[in-house]
Amino acid sequence: MDLGLKGKKGIVCAASKGLGRACAISLAREGVELVITARTQSELEATAREITAMTGTKVTAVAGDISTEEGRAAALAACPDPDILVNNAGGPPHGDFRDWTREDWIKAVDQNMLAPIFLIKAVVDGMAGRKFGRIVNITSASVKSPIPVLGMSNGARAGLTGFVAGLARQVAKDNVIINNILPGPFLTDRLRSGALAAAKQRNVPVDEIIAERAVNSPTGRVGRPEEFGDACAFLCSANIGFIVGHNLLLDGGNFNSSIA
Ligand code: NAP
16 A cells, blocks of 8 residues: 655654654655654664665654753754654653642643644644645553553643644644544553563563553554554555544554444
């Protein structure tokens, strides 16, 4: 299937590892010239080189914290008129909401709600003028089914989801299409490091903890990042202009509902 993206330009945020990296690989395979971001320059540059070697597509590494104005400005300076924007960042920490300060909340809202909103603000009118834009926000299954220890994630991402629901319907007539993807458990560094901590605490092998994450999944496994990347590339493709403001839950069917 030709996704019709050859020659397009895109920004994929938080893409040196994990789900962002997988999205970048899938888009680069379709011939999308990319700017990728992350805070750790050496890892980011290595990922950019790796994706270019894999796909033959130009990938530029722009290091920076996407939750800051400077980080966003640097990404936009390297790709001022993107056709595609994939919003992503690290997730807020686990914990008990009684321990979280206003500062903790501001950090979570900055990273998981305001950063995507300000990037969208910077690019959406240009996309509308050119009559093509695809924006995918990586959120979390916790938007649909809240995870009690991830209260800041539940809250901040729900704020983004509400905003996107409104905006997606304002810009679709100009072929600017905005959707969210909600990951369930995917085998990335974030999932692995959480599993490692739990494994140490309970003195069991890390694979046992990862298997527990999959135990309720109809697929019997956790997700593979490349599956996520390909879903993202599909939602960026030329012919999806009628899929507007969706929240695509990628959790292997874990959320039990007649209508996903
Ligand atoms: P990951 O493997 O830890 O990768 C995170 C990536 O984001 C890294 O490249 C990291 O590089 C970059 N990053 C983090 N904070 C950043 C920031 N402020 N500015 C720029 N880059 C930043 O994580 P992941 O599993 O791919 O998760 C991606 C997102 O999906 C997170 O928000 C996570 O909460 C959410 N999610 C993941 C899962 C899952 O199972 N994997 C499930 C639900 C939700 P640097 O550290 O160098 O910046």
